[in-house]
Amino acid sequence: MNIIIPMAGLGKRMRPHTLTVPKPLLPIAGKPIVHRLVEDIAKVCPEKIDTIGFIIHPSFGKDVEESLKQIAKDVGATGKIFYQEQAMGISHALLFAKELFTGKVIVAFADTLFKANFKLDTNQDGIIWVQKVDDPSQFGVVKLNDKNEITDLVEKPSSFVSDLAIIGIYFFKDGAGLAKEMQYLIDNDIKDKGEYQFTSALQGLNKKGAKLVPGQVTEWLDCGNKNVTVQTNQRYLEFIKDQKLVSDQAKLINSVVIQPSFIGAGVVIENSVVGPHVSIGENSKISNSRIQNSIIQKETKVSKAVLENSMLGNFANFEGSALDLSVGDFNSIA
Structure with missing residues (x-):
């Protein structure tokens, strides 16, 4: 199984802390955010992680690249670096690591941490991890049918669709199939809000018969700005207080x-x-x-x-x- 982590953003909402350090390398309870994320995914993953692909901006530098490779090594995986210079949406970013979309794949955004008490069910076609929120208009959300299957994904709905927000961690049994859907967006210049959206590729998978189901975490922690990052540090210290x-x-x-x-x-x-x-x-x-x-x-x-x-x-x-x-x-x- 491979993990792909897109993290090429420059973290402007976290300045001045991201002027010299990429946001995913800011510390939470003594370890970089992305290090905590990789460790937490490894805990719920029942299979060996082979390669972790980090999609970064070229300006991050060799020291950052070596740090990321070490994070992968710490969980028994090989770290590989890919570069994205221009932000054109998550589907565009992920395709820089297209070679890793073989077999089972986890996609995880680097500013998300979580608490979970389950093991990943790798027999599912796809799992989109979600959490209930009070204001779903600020997030992408999923709609479910009576079989607990995802029937639709909606970006920042203006009227109520669902209160299950997508937290930014996904599992796919067929990574190559997902890559094909993302490449279709690029080849046909299909954009939403000016970008090649990941939700568009997921909807393509859904229409082709892939059964996507929700995976609900116990707690979802954000690292989007200074205040919520300090709050996440507080909560994470509570998780590991023993x-x-x-x-x-x-x-x-x-x-x-x-x-x-x-x-x-x-x-x-x-x-x-x-x-x-x-x-x-x-x-x-x-x-x-x-x-x-x-x-x-x-x-x-x-x-x-x-x-x-x-x-x-x-x-x-x-x-x-x-x-x-x-x-x-x-x-x-x-």
Whole structure:
């Protein structure tokens, strides 16, 4: 079985954090988003993963490419890099990895994480993973018949069609058949909203008799902007709170770490309270601070700070204000 992950977008909604690092390599609970995604797929996959194809923008660079290959290696697979320069829709992007569309295939978008308690049923023609949402107008959704089969896929419906949103993870028993449907869109210049849509290829599969069914996850986590990424970090730390989260190579001096919080190797925390729901990357230093519900990346220094719902990048330096106060009775200072 192969996995194909399109991740060539430049992550503009996550700037400034994506100016030097692609969004899928931003950390969630101490590991890049795409690393967490690959691990989670491997957990529900009952068969060996052979190759993981990463479709990236050429500007990402060799260091990113080597990181992605290592992520594949960590789950026993071979990593392969494909390039997409111009964004023309998901069907267009996926065809850069056309050689991997043989046999069973999983397609997964790199800004989606999830919690699931099932094993993938590889006997199905196709599975589209969904989650119930309150406002389906913001998502692609699926319609079901009384046999729990998908009869239609609708992009961002203006009126209610279904509350089952497509989360961006798919399984196909016949990868070559899917590639044929995507190539048909390109060859005949069939676009929707100016792009070669993946849902159009899925509808083509459906019309040719492939039975697509929903696979519902327990929880769906988004990493589309700073606030939801910090929230996803919080939820993911709750998922793994029984694991060892504080490195033996971290150093705590007159400090408290409130779990669940991830503390990387080489981190120094001095005269501070950190947590809950904080992730701190390798070799960062925190001093005289109070931090909760935040992500702090590698090699970053924070001092005299009170942080919440915050995200600091790599090699950043943030110093708050030390206050020497004399405040009388019944005064309020904001």
